[in-house]
Amino acid sequence: MKSYGVQFLYNAALSSGSLFTPIYAKSLGASDLVIGYIGMVYGLSIFITGIFFGRKADVLGRRRFLIIGLFLASVLASVQLFAFDPWFLMITRFGFGFAAGMFPPALVAYAYDEGLPMGRFAAAGSLGWGAGNLLVSFAAVAGWLYGALLLHERVYFTGAVVLAGAFAIALTLHTVPREVMKAKPITLDVIKRNRDVYLSF
Secondary structure (H helix, E strand, O other), X not given: OHHHHHHHHHHHHHHHHXXXXXXXXXXXXXXXXXXXXXXXXXXXXXXXXXXXXXXXXXXXXXXXXXXXXXXXXXXXXXXXXXXXXHHHHHHHHHHHHHHHOXXXXXXXXXXXXXXXXXXXXHXXXXXXXXXXXXXXXXXXXXXXXXXXXXXXXXXXHHHHHHHHHHHHHHHOOOOOOXXXXXXXXXXXXXXXXXXXXXXXX
C-alpha cells in the first residue's frame, strides 16, 4: 500500500505543476514559443534522467533512487516559488524535471519486485493526476488558507508539500529482494525498436 501512496502523491504533485506552469509563464510575459520551450525543457530533463537513473536502479537498487529523487523533487519544487521571469522559470522547471525523472522508473521496478499488480499501480498514478488537477483548483480558491501567498506560490508550495509527503512514505519502504541485472548500454537498435514509445513520450 505504501508504494501506491507514493505513486498517487507524486503524480498529483507533478500534474498540478504541469497544468499551472503555462498559465504562470504567460503571466510573466512569456510568448507561446517560450512556453513551449519551458515544457520541452521540462519533459526532456525527465526523459533523460528517467533513462539514466532507471538503468542505475536496476543495478544499484531501487530504494536509494526513490528517496534521493523524491527529496530533491520536493526541494526543487519549492524553488519554483521564486521564479520572477520566464527564463528563470525555465531553469527551475529543468531542475525540477531532473529530480522528477530520477525516481519513477525505480518506483515501478520496486512495485514489480513487491509483486503488485501493475494495472492497479498504474491506476493509482492516473488517480493522482486527477487529484493534481483538483489541487490547482483548491489552491486557486483557498487563499484564506495560505494567507498572503500569490496563486503561483500556492500551487508550487502545495506540490512541494505533497512531494514531501511522498518522500516521508518512501523513507518507510523496506528493501525488497530483487534480481540483480547487468544493464547493457543503449544502442541504436534498442532506440529503433522502441521509437514509438520514445516519440509518444
